[in-house]
Amino acid sequence: MKTDLQLDKQQFESLLAGIWLGSADVLALVKQLGSSAASKDGFTHLLLSALANRSGAIDTAESHIYKAFTADPGLLKKLLPPESPNHGAALATEYPMTQFDTCPVCRSGERHSVFAGLVVAHLCYHEALAPLLHWVECQGCSHVYAREQNASDALFGGPPRATTHSTDISMERYNNDCESVAHLTEMRRGGRVLEIGPGNGTRLAAFRDMGMVTLGLEIQEEIAAHCQRLGLNVRLEDFLKHSPDAPYDVIALGDVIEHLPDLHGSLEKIRDMAAPDGLLWMSTPQYDNFILQEARTRGADPYLVELEHWHYFTRASLIRLMEEYGFQLIRQRMGKTFIASVEYTFQRS
Numbered sequence: 001m002k003t004d005l006q007l008d009k010q011q012f013e014s015l016l017a018g019i020w021l022g023s024a025d026v027l028a029l030v031k032q033l034g035s036s037a038a039s040k041d042g043f044t045h046l047l048l049s050a051l052a053n054r055s056g057a058i059d060t061a062e063s064h065i066y067k068a069f070t071a072d073p074g075l076l077k078k079l080l081p082p083e084s085p086n087h088g089a090a091l092a093t094e095y096p097m098t099q100f101d102t103c104p105v106c107r108s109g110e111r112h113s114v115f116a117g118l119v120v121a122h123l124c125y126h127e128a129l130a131p132l133l134h135w136v137e138c139q140g141c142s143h144v145y146a147r148e149q150n151a152s153d154a155l156f157g158g159p160p161r162a163t164t165h166s167t168d169i170s171m172e173r174y175n176n177d178c179e180s181v182a183h184l185t186e187m188r189r190g191g192r193v194l195e196i197g198p199g200n201g202t203r204l205a206a207f208r209d210m211g212m213v214t215l216g217l218e219i220q221e222e223i224a225a226h227c228q229r230l231g232l233n234v235r236l237e238d239f240l241k242h243s244p245d246a247p248y249d250v251i252a253l254g255d256v257i258e259h260l261p262d263l264h265g266s267l268e269k270i271r272d273m274a275a276p277d278g279l280l281w282m283s284t285p286q287y288d289n290f291i292l293q294e295a296r297t298r299g300a301d302p303y304l305v306e307l308e309h310w311h312y313f314t315r316a317s318l319i320r321l322m323e324e325y326g327f328q329l330i331r332q333r334m335g336k337t338f339i340a341s342v343e344y345t346f347q348r349s
């Protein structure tokens, strides 16, 4: 009897979506899971976790995810193909997690759960990481954040692929980035730009090619090396430890802020590095954006299973945080790189 489904990544994700939607199709897959009662128990718990999420019983959903792995520590081996880095992943009893007891934006302790997301299918998942993220929404400022998150050294300490994000470059990405930042280059012609976390480097290249004086700071060695190979002025350096020669006219964070554990410490540093009328450009997924609200009704919000995100800003929680550091919103538009990642321009006043 065949005991392993060995689904590929796309099939596995479809399966999870099917479970989430309570699809009857998954019942056929349950039958293929083999004769082991443990497998069926594990799979049933995943099914129950999905249904609990759908009905808003998030603590129950979380408990079923843990029970799924306890019932069958080899559950993923049965679901994922051998070439998957998570094929052999099993649940540990404890993980080094960073807890948020209060909102990382407004510090209110009032909150309610919104989702328990199984994150083992994520590209950067590895066995030293907890298998789920438990998202909560702050009652004080509407910010959505992970109640506890894998500690940074665990997130960055896994297999090499866990620390390598996309370094794909294309004309399309470059053109999109030129469009995104053109207004900044017009407002501060020839000015000094700092990009925190330049990633594939196309945005920093756009700034440079439009006449700005650029520097990128990157904490991942492979990505810094990639940018340097493209001829970009990028250093392997933590922005929190950076000492600028002079204030920056523009500071850019492209899909970076949702990865920062300490928002207030980071914004304080950014404010201190910015010119008195400096511009702060950022993109980040917006939780209350209509596209993502609609996606959640279909069980298809990718950011709830985005393993490395600590935050999921609403428009209000982002503006509140920025205003605390003297940055006023002056421009907003939808980006083109990631689904419903919104681009915001703030000006220091």
Ligand SMILES: [Zn+2]
Pocket: 103, 104, 105, 106, 107, 108, 138, 139, 140, 141, 142, 143
């Ligand atoms: Zn809050």
